[in-house]
Amino acid sequence: MLTQGDEAKVERAPIVVGKRKTVLETLTSERYIKWFFLIPLLVVLGVFAFYPLFYCLYMSFHEAILIRAPEFIGLENYRKVLHDSLFWMSLGRTAHVVVVCVILEVALGLGIAIFLNREFRGQNTIRGLCLLPLVVSPLAMSLMWKYFLDPQMGIINLMLSWIGFPKIAFLSMEGVALYAIMFMEIWKWLPFSIFVFLAALRGMPKDAFEAANVDGASSWFTFRKLTLPMLKPFIMIIALLRLMWLIRIFDPLVGTTQAGAGTETLDWYIYRIAFIRFDIGEGATLALIALYMTIIIGVLLYRQLIKALGAAR
Amino acid sequence: MAKAVLLKKTLFWIGVAILLFVFVFPIAWIFVTSFKGRVDIMVPTRIFFIPTLENYIYEFYKMPLLREMKNSAIVTVASTALVMAVSLPAGYSFARFNTGEGHLLFFTLTTRMFPPAVAAIPFFFVFRNWGLLDTHMGLVLLYLYFNMSFATFLLYGFFREIPEELEYAAMVDGYSRLTIFRRVIFPLIAPGAAITTIFCLIFSWNEFFFGYIFTRTVARTVSFGLISHWGSVVVMWGPMAVGVGIAILPTLIGGWFMQRFIIRGLTFGAVKG
Numbered sequence: 001m002l003t004q005g006d007e008a009k010v011e012r013a014p015i016v017v018g019k020r021k022t023v024l025e026t027l028t029s030e031r032y033i034k035w036f037f038l039i040p041l042l043v044v045l046g047v048f049a050f051y052p053l054f055y056c057l058y059m060s061f062h063e064a065i066l067i068r069a070p071e072f073i074g075l076e077n078y079r080k081v082l083h084d085s086l087f088w089m090s091l092g093r094t095a096h097v098v099v100v101c102v103i104l105e106v107a108l109g110l111g112i113a114i115f116l117n118r119e120f121r122g123q124n125t126i127r128g129l130c131l132l133p134l135v136v137s138p139l140a141m142s143l144m145w146k147y148f149l150d151p152q153m154g155i156i157n158l159m160l161s162w163i164g165f166p167k168i169a170f171l172s173m174e175g176v177a178l179y180a181i182m183f184m185e186i187w188k189w190l191p192f193s194i195f196v197f198l199a200a201l202r203g204m205p206k207d208a209f210e211a212a213n214v215d216g217a218s219s220w221f222t223f224r225k226l227t228l229p230m231l232k233p234f235i236m237i238i239a240l241l242r243l244m245w246l247i248r249i250f251d252p253l254v255g256t257t258q259a260g261a262g263t264e265t266l267d268w269y270i271y272r273i274a275f276i277r278f279d280i281g282e283g284a285t286l287a288l289i290a291l292y293m294t295i296i297i298g299v300l301l302y303r304q305l306i307k308a309l310g311a312a313r
Numbered sequence: 314m315a316k317a318v319l320l321k322k323t324l325f326w327i328g329v330a331i332l333l334f335v336f337v338f339p340i341a342w343i344f345v346t347s348f349k350g351r352v353d354i355m356v357p358t359r360i361f362f363i364p365t366l367e368n369y370i371y372e373f374y375k376m377p378l379l380r381e382m383k384n385s386a387i388v389t390v391a392s393t394a395l396v397m398a399v400s401l402p403a404g405y406s407f408a409r410f411n412t413g414e415g416h417l418l419f420f421t422l423t424t425r426m427f428p429p430a431v432a433a434i435p436f437f438f439v440f441r442n443w444g445l446l447d448t449h450m451g452l453v454l455l456y457l458y459f460n461m462s463f464a465t466f467l468l469y470g471f472f473r474e475i476p477e478e479l480e481y482a483a484m485v486d487g488y489s490r491l492t493i494f495r496r497v498i499f500p501l502i503a504p505g506a507a508i509t510t511i512f513c514l515i516f517s518w519n520e521f522f523f524g525y526i527f528t529r530t531v532a533r534t535v536s537f538g539l540i541s542h543w544g545s546v547v548v549m550w551g552p553m554a555v556g557v558g559i560a561i562l563p564t565l566i567g568g569w570f571m572q573r574f575i576i577r578g579l580t581f582g583a584v585k586g
Contacts (some may be wrong), residue, residue: 035412135568137519
């Protein structure tokens with residue numbers, strides 16, 4: 001005896017595909033379509049991400065200078081790098097830049113964002129103008145500031161001389177030049193943290209603040225207990241993105257100090273080893289070490305990004 | 314009371330003025346400087362001077378600026394077109410099917426964080442063997458690598474905003490996945506794709522490291538050309554100001570029209586500015 005369900009089965013059964021599917025049909029079938037869309041990306045990833053990774057990994061175990069055939073030397077490159085005081089110094093400088101820039105950008109950015117967090121006339125124009133440094137090419141920026149910071153005809157030195165300061169060769173003085181680089185970086189990226197914080201402040205739920213207001217909480221208390229915790233994911237995103245970008249700081253050095261005056265950062269050091277000395281083995285080793293550091297940050301950042309994207313949905 | 318409000322307002326506008334001065338004045342000053350003659354340029358604060366085009370004439374006729382602009386434009390546009398061809402389907406796949414359960418998307422994103430030397434070292438030798446050094450093609454490929462992960466991740470965010478129900482409706486109507494992508498999804502992603510495109514254009518135009526290592530004369534980009542303005546002794550400040558101004562003008566215009574999306578783009582879509 002047939003039940004209703006069996007009847008339905010019998011009716012569906014005759015739908016059988018007679019001819020074999022073509023490759024394109026198979027690829028675009030419900031099962032493989034998601035991989036079909038990914039084919040171009042996977043090809044590019046294979047060529048431009050996996051191949052260089054394995055090349056660098058291979059070279060890091062070899063002595064390879066210029067075009068001489070690479071010679072296997074085990075971990076010698078790693079030993080050399082880890083005992084290299086220039087490497088540690090460049091790493092230390094990079095860390096110095098990262099710490100100063102991230103702290104100042106977050107602190108100043110938050111302060112200015114709170115200051116700007118109100119409706120005022122012309123706010124869109126002012127916002128648009130303040131965002132402009134973000135799209136200025138880092139190299140053009142470095143040349144711009146080379147001109148402004150020049151000891152002879154720089155406008156900054158001229159202004160300093162009005163208030164009685166001596167002329168300072170910002171970009172060629174050991175100990176000052178690195179701060180000049182940080183200053184340029186902060187100039188370019190401060191709008192970023194300002195407007196991330198401003199977007200965050202504007203997106204905050206109003207009722208919590210009204211409740212705090214009714215309860216007579218002081219504004220400092222509200223800031224510490226309400227605003228700051230709500231801003232935490234945004235602080236994380238700014239800090240991690242900037243960390244990621246600052247680790248590879250290179251362009252601002254090109255137009256200004258050319259890594260002189262104690263400003264050689266990690267990426268410049270890698271560049272010098274790999275493309276000026278053409279020591280590919282050591283260069284690859286350094287590049288991989290830089291990569292490992294960024295990947296650790298990347299894992300943290302990715303979690304924050306996905307969390308933020310999920311919350312925004 | 315009214316006095317206090319007025320004072321507060323005045324202080325606020327003074328603050329805004331300081332902000333504008335800090336962020337806009339340096340950019341504006343470079344454009345002003347580019348019109349200064351040889352003598353005026355020695356006095357950085359001189360605001361009133363007779364503008365001259367001598368720096369522009371020098372840049373356009375004596376320096377390879379025009380060719381460099383053409384090179385940059387070719388490489389920028391071509392690589393962006395390729396990036397979109399790769400990233401649109403990929404972003405869709407990640408957003409709709411969660412392909413690779415997030416691991417593949419993560420790996421794609423990490424390529425953006427690779428220190429540039431990781432790719433530059435191997436490809437320098439590959440390109441030398443294939444004759445791609447100092448060619449447009451070589452740079453286009455590198456910029457494809459450089460922008461692809463960013464574009465994919467940003468588009469992933471835009472695709473996620475499109476409700477799945479729309480696709481179900483189209484599937485009920487009997488459309489295939491490919492047709493749905495073309496006819497239903499594509500018109501909806503167009504604004505997001507436009508934003509992503511402009512970002513890729515700006516990033517490629519501003520890119521320096523790969524251009525510096527992989528080009529010499531033929532395919533030299535604008536950014537690379539800028540650093541040829543100073544020799545060991547003299548810096549040609551006037552022509553340099555022209556070069557800087559022209560190098561940043563396209564991105565300033567792009568940035569102005571994109572202002573609502575800059576924060577969103579730079580945070581990979583996590584913060585809606």
